[in-house]
Amino acid sequence: MAERPARVERPLSPHLQIYRLTFTFLMSGFHRVTGIVLYLGFLLVVWWLLAAASGPNAYAWVQWFMSTWIGRLVLLGFSWGLIHHSLGGVRHLIWDTGSGFAPNEREWLARMTLIGSISLTLVAWIVGGFVMGGLR
């Protein structure tokens, strides 16, 4: 058997732990994390639609789950994730046009995505919880 050549120590390209943690870096990662979580959260939508199509008994189970505190927490996370990922998507679509890459623009877009998603989620929960009576 031929002698294996000694392993050449090549320089590594920079990876996750090497970069300084910046806000835009965090928001970029959060976009992907929300995407993965929404993938799982969509199972709730499937359950809800199938239950509605199945009948009053099956639908009552969904309504029961959504009235528990854990159900509400899951729904809060899902709705915030959905809105945040949507706004993050707008950010990406803006970048696709070739604009919004300047340092201050990137910071502004990242900040507005977070502020926007939290405020819109609050609006949705105020309307759903109090106007429609979901939390009463």
Place this chain on the structure above:
Amino acid sequence: MKSTSIRTPIGKVRGLGSAKSGTEHWWEMRLTSIALLPLTLAAIVIVISLIGRNHAAVVQILGSPLVAITMLLWVYAVTLHMRLGLQSVIEDYVYGKAMKTGLLIGNTFLTIVLWLACTYAILKLSFGV
């Protein structure tokens, strides 16, 4: 020895690169993103409007033409976007060939099943069968 093939150099290498259908993936991701902006907003409004209503009212609203068509479009765009998105995640983080291929197949199958389940439910609510 000189080659006797009449194929052009570009014809010989086309399709052999690593890119494969990258452009299509990228473009479909954008198409679904754009479609999902109004559709997700509509879906949120629909869900909020159903809060506190009993099953009969929910069936009537979800089964009405405009709402049903909006929901059908939403679940189609969502499941396609989910498939493309998780595909990127799997390709980025899973290294073993067998594991990667298995997860990609599972991702495709699962998103198609979820799409069909939602579509079936909405159509059933619409036609009341």
